[in-house]
Amino acid sequence: MTRYLLIVWLVLGMPLAAFGNWDFSRHSIPPSEIISGGPPRDGIPALFHPEYIAPEKADFLDEADQVLGVVLNGVARAYPLRILSWHELVNDDFGPDPVLVSW
Amino acid sequence: MVYSRQVQDQVLTFGVSGMLYKNNLLMYDHQTESLWLQVQHAAVTGPMTGASLEVLPSTLTTWNTWRRTHPETVVLSTNTGYDRDYHRDPYAEYYTSRRTIFGFVRDILQGHEAKELVAGVRWSGGVKAYPLEELRHVGEIQDTLGGEELVLRIDPDTDTLRVRDAQGAEIPVIVTYWFVWKDIHRDSERYDVGP
Structure with missing residues (x-):
């Protein structure tokens, strides 16, 4: 019985686990065309508590490096693609405004 | 690209x-576990299906230009709390392998470089990609999309891209890789300079 359950789990459970158990009951694109990109859920870690430094402290940046620049509520921030490429998403706030920076 | 995380009265993280859809990353919100298509900033599965995120102005430029035009920047x-080699580009390997796995991508590129940056506009029933280098080169492109006139302009000092309609109202624009744009918008036109 245990072995039977294990086989059922392997056959049914494994693909589901790999798929992340997303709720596709509502959808606007065909769920069959949603595929695993390799890294698991949160395998690419989004940032939630970004820290900032002054330009003169940014030794890791070269002049020609690409940055995504944002000005909102009088605050200017630069998000280097060097960092964004590793995290894809930064959950941030500009004063009262909740902002998502994505790459 | 930069979006508001506020959808109606709810703040999402x-x-x-x-997961991927046509080579495009699907992000999810922790509050409802809906999947969102990044390039369309819209929820495509789950409870939030049909909702979209407001696009906020942002500028893709060099560190040198940004710093010069925004001296107050941080x-x-x-x-970040993560041990990553920020001197190495994870995309180099990533896209090479992805292109090998999803070979069909090559068929839609129409001979253009997969990782070429384009400004993508979906507006007035039309879909079109404008190569960013060409835009930088000419500074301004006047065009017609979906029967309506629009102007794409890059400020040469700040490298800031703005797209406006004939009345001067701002039109949302997405800067991304050509293969990402074209894979999602198979019917997309492409602005090219004549021979």
Whole structure:
């Protein structure tokens, strides 16, 4: 019985686990065309508590490096693609405004 | 690209789902676990299906230009809580392998470089990609999309891209890789300079 359950789990459970158990009951694109990109859920870690430094402290940046620049509520921030490429998403706030920076 | 995380009266936080739709990353919100298509900033599965995120103005430029035009700027620190080599580009390997796995991507590129940056506009029933280098070169492109006139302009000093209609109202624009744009918008036209 245990072995039977294990086989059922392997056959049914494994693909589901790999798929992340997303709720596709509502959808606007065909769920069959949603595929695993390799890294698991949160395998690419989004940032939630970004820290900032002054330009003169940014030794890791070269002049020609690409940055995504944002000005909102009088605050200017630069998000280097060097960092964004590793995290894809930064959950941030500009004063009262909740902002998502994505790459 | 930069979006508001506020949808109606709800503030969402986002993570990377690991799932892809036509080579485009699907992110998810922790509050409802809906999947969102990044390039369309819209929820495509789950309870939030049909909702979309407001696009906020942003500028893709060099560190030198940004710093010169925004002396008051701060910059995201590499102190992220994660041990990553920020001197190495993870995309180099990633896209090479992806292109091998999803070979069909090559068929839609129409001979253009997959990782060429384009400004993508979906507006007035039309879909079109404008190569960013060409835009930088000419500074301004006047065009017709979906029967309506629009102007794409890059400020040469700040490298800031703005797209406006004939009345001067701002039109949302997405800067991304050509293969990402074209894979999602198979019917997309492409602005090219004549021979």
